[in-house]
Amino acid sequence: MSTDDKRIREFAYQIWESEGKPEGEESRHWEMARKLAEAEALAPKKSPKAAGSKTAGKTATGKALDGQGAAAKPKPAAKAKPASAAKVVPQGEKPAEKKPRAPRKPSAT
Structure with a gap:
């Protein structure tokens, strides 16, 4: 069985399950x-950097290719408190x- 056939079988099974078997x-x-x-086969493949991989842009030694190192990593967003928190x-x-x-006053637009 080819890889394509296996993928089709996986999709078909997921569809069957999602519809209640x-x-x-x-x-x-x-x-x-x-x-x-x-459609999956024709879709452009995402680069590891776009997929959010931690190893994107690094060489085999683990050093960043762009020379910025850890300073280039974005900070995680702060978690907001839910409005309903008592x-x-x-x-x-x-x-x-x-x-x-x-x-509220009605807008002038």
């Missing part, structure tokens, strides 16, 4: 899987009341 839909699943495999209020104290928002 219906009976009698094999040919439709197989055709959908064949089209997916063809403040803990000690027992016996009243929670601070929120001020009502002023109504």
Whole structure:
């Protein structure tokens, strides 16, 4: 079995599972899987750097090719608190009341 046939079989199985494992839909699943495999084969391959690989842009020695080293790594984004996060209020104290928002003015556009 070729690699393409294995990939089509994997896609067909995933489609079959995602539809609740219906009976009698094999040919439709197989055709959908064949089209997916063809599209995957024709799609341009992403470079390791674009795929987010940690080793992108490094030589076999592990040094960066661009000469910037660790300074070029982007910082991870800070995690935002969900808007619904409740403040803990000690027992016996009243929670601070929120001020009502002023109504928005209609935009001039």
